[in-house]
Amino acid sequence: MRMTAPLKSIEGTGIANAMADIGRRAKAAARTLALSPAAQRDKALSAMARAIRDSEAAILSANAEDVAEVKAAGTNAAFLDRLTLTPKIVAAMADGIEIVRNLADPVSTVMDSWTRPNGMTIERVRVPLGVIGVIYESRPNVTADAAVLCLKAGNAAILRGGSESFRSGRAIHAALLEGLRAADLPEDAIQLVPTRDRAAVGLMLAGLDGNLDVIVPRGGKGLVARVQAEARVPVFAHLEGVVHVYVDKAADLDMAKEIVLNAKMRRTGVCGAAETLLVDRAAAPTMLKSLVAMLLDAGCEVRGDADVQKSDTRVKPASEEDWPAEYLDSIIAAKVVDGVDAAIAHIERYGSHHTDAIVTADQNAAEKFLSEVDSAIVLHNASTQFADGGEFGFGAEIGIATGRMHARGPVGVEQLTTFKYRIRGSGQIRP
Amino acid sequence: MRMTAPLKSIEGTGIANAMADIGRRAKAAARTLALSPAAQRDKALSAMARAIRDSEAAILSANAEDVAEVKAAGTNAAFLDRLTLTPKIVAAMADGIEIVRNLADPVSTVMDSWTRPNGMTIERVRVPLGVIGVIYESRPNVTADAAVLCLKAGNAAILRGGSESFRSGRAIHAALLEGLRAADLPEDAIQLVPTRDRAAVGLMLAGLDGNLDVIVPRGGKGLVARVQAEARVPVFAHLEGVVHVYVDKAADLDMAKEIVLNAKMRRTGVCGAAETLLVDRAAAPTMLKSLVAMLLDAGCEVRGDADVQKSDTRVKPASEEDWPAEYLDSIIAAKVVDGVDAAIAHIERYGSHHTDAIVTADQNAAEKFLSEVDSAIVLHNASTQFADGGEFGFGAEIGIATGRMHARGPVGVEQLTTFKYRIRGSGQIRP
Numbered sequence: 047m048r049m050t051a052p053l054k055s056i057e058g059t060g061i062a063n064a065m066a067d068i069g070r071r072a073k074a075a076a077r078t079l080a081l082s083p084a085a086q087r088d089k090a091l092s093a094m095a096r097a098i099r100d101s102e103a104a105i106l107s108a109n110a111e112d113v114a115e116v117k118a119a120g121t122n123a124a125f126l127d128r129l130t131l132t133p134k135i136v137a138a139m140a141d142g143i144e145i146v147r148n149l150a151d152p153v154s155t156v157m158d159s160w161t162r163p164n165g166m167t168i169e170r171v172r173v174p175l176g177v178i179g180v181i182y183e184s185r186p187n188v189t190a191d192a193a194v195l196c197l198k199a200g201n202a203a204i205l206r207g208g209s210e211s212f213r214s215g216r217a218i219h220a221a222l223l224e225g226l227r228a229a230d231l232p233e234d235a236i237q238l239v240p241t242r243d244r245a246a247v248g249l250m251l252a253g254l255d256g257n258l259d260v261i262v263p264r265g266g267k268g269l270v271a272r273v274q275a276e277a278r279v280p281v282f283a284h285l286e287g288v289v290h291v292y293v294d295k296a297a298d299l300d301m302a303k304e305i306v307l308n309a310k311m312r313r314t315g316v317c318g319a320a321e322t323l324l325v326d327r328a329a330a331p332t333m334l335k336s337l338v339a340m341l342l343d344a345g346c347e348v349r350g351d352a353d354v355q356k357s358d359t360r361v362k363p364a365s366e367e368d369w370p371a372e373y374l375d376s377i378i379a380a381k382v383v384d385g386v387d388a389a390i391a392h393i394e395r396y397g398s399h400h401t402d403a404i405v406t407a408d409q410n411a412a413e414k415f416l417s418e419v420d421s422a423i424v425l426h427n428a429s430t431q432f433a434d435g436g437e438f439g440f441g442a443e444i445g446i447a448t449g450r451m452h453a454r455g456p457v458g459v460e461q462l463t464t465f466k467y468r469i470r471g472s473g474q475i476r477p
Numbered sequence: 478m479r480m481t482a483p484l485k486s487i488e489g490t491g492i493a494n495a496m497a498d499i500g501r502r503a504k505a506a507a508r509t510l511a512l513s514p515a516a517q518r519d520k521a522l523s524a525m526a527r528a529i530r531d532s533e534a535a536i537l538s539a540n541a542e543d544v545a546e547v548k549a550a551g552t553n554a555a556f557l558d559r560l561t562l563t564p565k566i567v568a569a570m571a572d573g574i575e576i577v578r579n580l581a582d583p584v585s586t587v588m589d590s591w592t593r594p595n596g597m598t599i600e601r602v603r604v605p606l607g608v609i610g611v612i613y614e615s616r617p618n619v620t621a622d623a624a625v626l627c628l629k630a631g632n633a634a635i636l637r638g639g640s641e642s643f644r645s646g647r648a649i650h651a652a653l654l655e656g657l658r659a660a661d662l663p664e665d666a667i668q669l670v671p672t673r674d675r676a677a678v679g680l681m682l683a684g685l686d687g688n689l690d691v692i693v694p695r696g697g698k699g700l701v702a703r704v705q706a707e708a709r710v711p712v713f714a715h716l717e718g719v720v721h722v723y724v725d726k727a728a729d730l731d732m733a734k735e736i737v738l739n740a741k742m743r744r745t746g747v748c749g750a751a752e753t754l755l756v757d758r759a760a761a762p763t764m765l766k767s768l769v770a771m772l773l774d775a776g777c778e779v780r781g782d783a784d785v786q787k788s789d790t791r792v793k794p795a796s797e798e799d800w801p802a803e804y805l806d807s808i809i810a811a812k813v814v815d816g817v818d819a820a821i822a823h824i825e826r827y828g829s830h831h832t833d834a835i836v837t838a839d840q841n842a843a844e845k846f847l848s849e850v851d852s853a854i855v856l857h858n859a860s861t862q863f864a865d866g867g868e869f870g871f872g873a874e875i876g877i878a879t880g881r882m883h884a885r886g887p888v889g890v891e892q893l894t895t896f897k898y899r900i901r902g903s904g905q906i907r908p
Contacts, residue, residue, distance in 0.1 A: 422898065464885055
């Protein structure tokens with residue numbers, strides 16, 4: 047039995063018109079959403095969670111079709127793993143929607159207010175960003191995860207998933223539409239691009255005639271780089287996480303070991319995973335051997351400078367390419383540095399301004415590191431794997447922004463808003 | 478006597494290298510600035526104000542050379558007016574620097590902080606944006622105005638002024654460098670592009686090898702449009718101000734007249750100048766004739782719909798092109814609308830989301846307007862000409878942003894910052 051609707055065809059010359067229409071409808075829906083009460087959006091989110099649970103069979107069946115097609119074409123195991131949905135993943139999608147639903151309303155908040163000498167009051171209030179385009183790859187669950195964050199913040203979403211997960215995305219999208227209908231919100235609030243044609247991506251990057259306010263790419267470096275290079279609208283780009291842990295001479299060795307192991311090995315494929323270990327020269331005699339052996343014993347390849355190589359025969363030599371490397375694997379570069387200043391200098395030279403940590407009991411060294419390392423997230427005595435919107439208390443995130451503008455670090459619902467100024471006067475004119 | 482240094486030549490193939498070098502040096506200076514105490518930056522600003530005053534003769538002499546060259550080439554009076562500096566303008570530049578100097582330090586502020594259930598504390602602190610490129614046209618005083626805003630917020634600036642004001646810009650820049658030296662800050666913190674070649678602009682738009690964090694275009698629509706179309710880095714763009722004043726049936730006529738006259742005629746060339754007057758149909762019998770006559774008597778051309786035309790024989794007919802027009806002149810489009818909802822609909826259809834005002838004594842109508850008009854600045858019973866960073870209490874502004882990301886409305890020192898997260902733990906690892 048075919049559980050998903052047949053693929054609607056808008057291929058060929060019709061794509062430009064179809065995408066322009068999607069943009070216009072999203073803009074109109076965004077206006078409705080911006081004026082909708084939080085309770086109405088929350089009602090839709092609750093209904094979406096229910097609909098996702100109720101649609102488990104349809105979603106898994108659609109996903110099975112996607113998986114079968116990809117398998118027939120031949121692909122690697124990692125790709126199939128990302129594409130394949132399970133009852134557990136479907137349940138997690140529904141749970142995730144409820145977490146977002148239960149967050150505080152990020153819009154309509156008065157962020158600041160003041161009164162001018164002439165008596166006018168000025169308020170800065172949060173409002174939705176507008177229309178958010180999400181371009182993602184194989185993981186079909188991004189369809190729900192991204193859409194509900196946009197909706198919570200009062201934004202319309204245009205979703206363009208990977209062509210391999212097209213049927214899965216449609217089945218998930220159908221459940222999201224049920225939620226919108228249940229709350230009398232326009233279905234255009236969450237639109238799934240109804241074509242596998244890559245031309246649709248190009249049209250989104252061009253901004254859909256000014257109707258797209260921001261693009262969020264969710265995927266590998268290739269996708270993000272293409273989006274950054276071609277987008278004519280702002281992008282929440284997530285580039286590299288070349289993440290450092292610096293173990294200072296005043297570190298507690300047990301704490302350092304726990305943090306280094308967790309930062310590197312808890313999950314090696316996440317952007318907050320440590321990629322370089324820096325050890326204070328003054329700490330090397332007492333800590334280096336122990337830290338390196340721990341990593342090697344845990345199955346992590348260690349690529350070290352001359353000093354690190356001396357600490358364990360299993361250490362491989364690091365080359366200049368290792369210092370700026372984002373391995374996203376069980377590999378770590380390791381180096382001995384001359385104290386906190388040298389650690390900061392190394393991080394500024396080779397790092398990616400994403401997330402970096404210091405382990406030390408010395409408050410001065412810690413404050414210096416927190417102040418001088420120019421990264422979105424700097425930590426003292428905690429694992430870099432906390433670089434995650436959920437761990438920040440944002441409930442969920444649509445990604446981690448590595449740019450400096452608007453959002454930096456985890457992009458949660460609050461970062462999916464902008465603001466406007468409301469001024470109340472009593473007839474003031476400007477002299 | 479030649480008061481300015483001879484034009485340093487980096488024309489031709491050397492431009493790409495020279496601009497790349499400027500970018501690298503700016504990035505290095507930005508790092509120094511980011512770690513500099515506010516007092517040091519303020520010391521530089523005080524010294525700059527003094528140096529500008531002390532350099533009045535040199536600045537006016539350089540400006541006279543620019544003016545002579547432009548006059549010889551033949552140009553229009555408005556252009557010459559923007560280019561020409563006077564002792565009064567030089568004094569205003571120095572005063573402006575002192576106003577910025579006296580603003581509160583916009584960086585190092587803790588914007589928010591919270592503690593996670595695992596005991597980690599997270600702080601969001603303001604930090605400078607980095608390197609700001611300013612591309613401007615004929616007004617030489619932008620050299621000082623823009624540079625000091627960047628410096629106050631701890632940013633390095635790369636300034637590219639109009640080629641016609643090249644010598645004036647150099648003389649002003651020389652005074653700014655005196656201030657940097659007086660405070661032991663790097664001269665690379667404020668760099669003036671040392672060539673008139675337009676290729677330099679293209680290189681800035683390409684981002685100077687990733688060393689430019691944001692571009693601020695200051696000039697006419699042509700410049701802003703080019704920058705928006707070509708920039709590979711974020712832009713604080715100021716597009717159109719199609720600004721509306723809606724006079725509601727519950728408006729006080731005298732207040733409405735004062736606000737409409739001020740909003741339109743105080744200065745017609747500023748972005749907050751009203752371009753369209755909307756009058757509630759229920760107010761038309763008592764207010765329309767009076768409002769229209771007042772504008773006409775003040776020398777403003779009124780282009781009206783059929784209803785407005787009936788109010789005064791001097792009214793010209795409005796065409797469809799008048800509703801989205803930004804005249805920046807003594808012209809106003811005028812229309813009768815069916816109440817606040819129709820006013821909002823008109824503004825959403827034809828406006829530019831810049832600044833819009835309602836005049837009414839009806840609180841419900843006012844709140845509806847303030848809530849539903851999706852513009853950066855919405856006012857109740859006050860003139861739209863308050864759309865200005867100084868009038869907001871920001872001290873000064875580098876421009877008014879019409880985009881929705883990062884900065885919206887006046888871009889003051891606070892909007893020239895970003896933030897980072899500082900996390901303090903006690904050995905937390907992620908489960």
